Amino acid sequence: MRMRPTLSWTPTxxxxxxxxxxxxxxxxxxxxxxxxxxxxxxSTESGIPDYRGEGGSLSRHTPMTYQDFTADAQARRRxxxxxxxxxxxxxxxxxxxxxxxxASFERHGMLSGVITQNVDGLHQAAGSEEVVELHGSLDRVVxxxxxxxxxxxxxARRLEEANEGFAPVAAAINPDGDADLTDEQxxxxxxxxxxxxxxxxxxDVVFFGEAVPVERVEHCRSLVREATALLVLGSSLTVMSGxxxxxxxxxxxxxxxxxxxxxxxxxxxxxxxxxLPLGTALTTLAGRLGIPxxxxxxxxxx
Numbered sequence: 388m389r390m391r392p393t394l395s396w397t398p399t400x401x402x403x404x405x406x407x408x409x410x411x412x413x414x415x416x417x418x419x420x421x422x423x424x425x426x427x428x429x430s431t432e433s434g435i436p437d438y439r440g441e442g443g444s445l446s447r448h449t450p451m452t453y454q455d456f457t458a459d460a461q462a463r464r465r466x467x468x469x470x471x472x473x474x475x476x477x478x479x480x481x482x483x484x485x486x487x488x489x490a491s492f493e494r495h496g497m498l499s500g501v502i503t504q505n506v507d508g509l510h511q512a513a514g515s516e517e518v519v520e521l522h523g524s525l526d527r528v529v530x531x532x533x534x535x536x537x538x539x540x541x542x543a544r545r546l547e548e549a550n551e552g553f554a555p556v557a558a559a560i561n562p563d564g565d566a567d568l569t570d571e572q573x574x575x576x577x578x579x580x581x582x583x584x585x586x587x588x589x590x591d592v593v594f595f596g597e598a599v600p601v602e603r604v605e606h607c608r609s610l611v612r613e614a615t616a617l618l619v620l621g622s623s624l625t626v627m628s629g630x631x632x633x634x635x636x637x638x639x640x641x642x643x644x645x646x647x648x649x650x651x652x653x654x655x656x657x658x659x660x661x662x663l664p665l666g667t668a669l670t671t672l673a674g675r676l677g678i679p680x681x682x683x684x685x686x687x688x689x
Contacts, residue, residue, distance in 0.1 A: 549577040
């Protein structure tokens with residue numbers, strides 16, 4: 388299935404206002420078997436901005452599309468210059484209270500797993516184990532010719548060597564790890580090829596306009612089928628790659644619960660939408676359920 392390059396969504400018709408009542412979510416978690424679907428909003432408290440919330444990156448930044456990346460060498464130069472700079476910040480982000488609470492719910496048998504639309508690895512860094520990275524991860528690189536996977540840290544080292552002294556000041560860092568740079572700041576940044584075949588390297592993430600691997604989608608669908616409820620955390624559900632799982636759950640009669648401060652494209656399918664900051668909501672839930680949440684000092688980096 389192909390990920391639609393949908394960048395915005397406008398609510399239509401009457402939408403119910405969000406609530407601050409966490410009891411329906413607490414009840415679902417206490418029963419166990421809940422599947423989490425997380426989006427960029429869960430990582431904002433780790434210093435990674437989201438796409439569409441207040442001050443979201445889409446107000447100033449259009450994400451790279453798969454078509455542009457594969458067709459245009461200059462687009463790849465711009466992408467890798469900006470992504471290389473962004474990685475220095477993005478790669479050092481640490482899990483926040485929301486990630487740690489989700490990991491704690493899993494350890495205490497309340498979750499069946501996590502599907503994340505994020506590419507930051509922060510759920511795993513917080514201790515979550517049953518995580519499906521729907522859109523891949525920025526900490527891996529894939530060759531488009533031979534398919535070789537390699538660590539992002541190795542590519543970062545090679546790019547540092549090929550672009551000695553490259554240190555422009557970015558206007559901002561975006562949810563995809565891309566830094567805002569002008570063409571003048573990109574300059575003649577050198578892109579390095581695959582060490583195996585000399586092919587084009589791409590982060591192992593799903594760009595806008597690119598297909599999410601079919602087997603990954605089917606695995607997620609099976610997780611939805613087996614779950615007792617679907618809990619959406621910090622996603623506007625604008626992109627079909629996440630919304631389809633909400634629709635699947637609702638059509639099967641499984642409760643859909645959403646914690647997101649703003650309206651989402653899936654609100655009409657949900658039994659409740661809690662309009663609270665995620666860190667606050669999830670740690671409050673943990674307290675009500677008597678579940679301890681690890682301190683920040685005990686979790687790893689992303």
